[in-house]
Amino acid sequence: MRAVNYRHAFHAGNFADIVKHAALTHLLADLVRRPGPASIVDTHAGAGLYDLQGAEAQKAREAEKGVLKLMGDPDLPPALAPLAQAVRAANDGGATRLYPGSPWLISRALRSGDRYTAWELRPDICADLRRVLGKQGRAVEGDGFAGAPRELAAKGPALALIDAPFEQGEDYPRTARAMQAILRRNPAATVMAWLPLKDLDTFDRFLGDLEDTPVLVAEARLRPLTDPMKMNGCALAIAGASDGLETQLEAICAWVLEAAGEAGARSRIWRP
């Protein structure tokens, strides 16, 4: 396994986090409505909580077109309200200084008896993750692509988040294979993968790799995908999405494009 340079702290609370985490709040609400215990795996967990005033977040100030707009919007659509509520809770109701990542959102949504395991490859980040989780989840230092399919309960309500850094092209096929392995282990699981949108060929190839796995896709394109060197948007591929999620995703993507989109921005919620 190659060393990871990626640090999510540079991007915390940006437009892509809003898409992913707003969708995650809906998946979690669905999960905890079902009789437990639930099993949750998070393949690429990161630190769990990010300081928006820290040097890394201040470098490109990506949160300004993301969570800071979200928390300042007096007309926030209901689809984004659960995320806004979580951000308020992470900040004890005060000014928005901290941004909650997937481990914080998941661990705080769980009922007693539900089981959450999060993987993080970098030892320094895994130590932060362990501190954020406390007793509300298990942090494992290692490769989440390999660990998550083995760890998820084979039966019962289950949720998997696959959120690779995509520093390496290999993360696309590995994400597709991990989705399939998780669904082989528990066909009733809901699995959400996050992907960057750079060019259409790469994304199409990813969807092709999924073969017969039916997914709901949400794309938020900030601009036309003409320069593949840029992150031009992001996408979610969700297997086992519940009824009603499409409507929530439409509202989430529309808000994000309003907040961060450029000329030619568009969103698309569809089933390949």
Ligand SMILES: C[S@@+](CC[C@H](N)C(=O)[O-])C[C@H]1O[C@@H](n2cnc3c(N)ncnc32)[C@H](O)[C@@H]1O
């Ligand atoms: C996009 S960030 C995760 C953000 C997090 N899921 C969230 O929503 O708050 C990706 C993280 O995965 C870690 N990582 C990279 N490759 C990994 C692997 N194979 N297994 C586990 N973690 C990995 C990186 O160190 C980084 O912290």
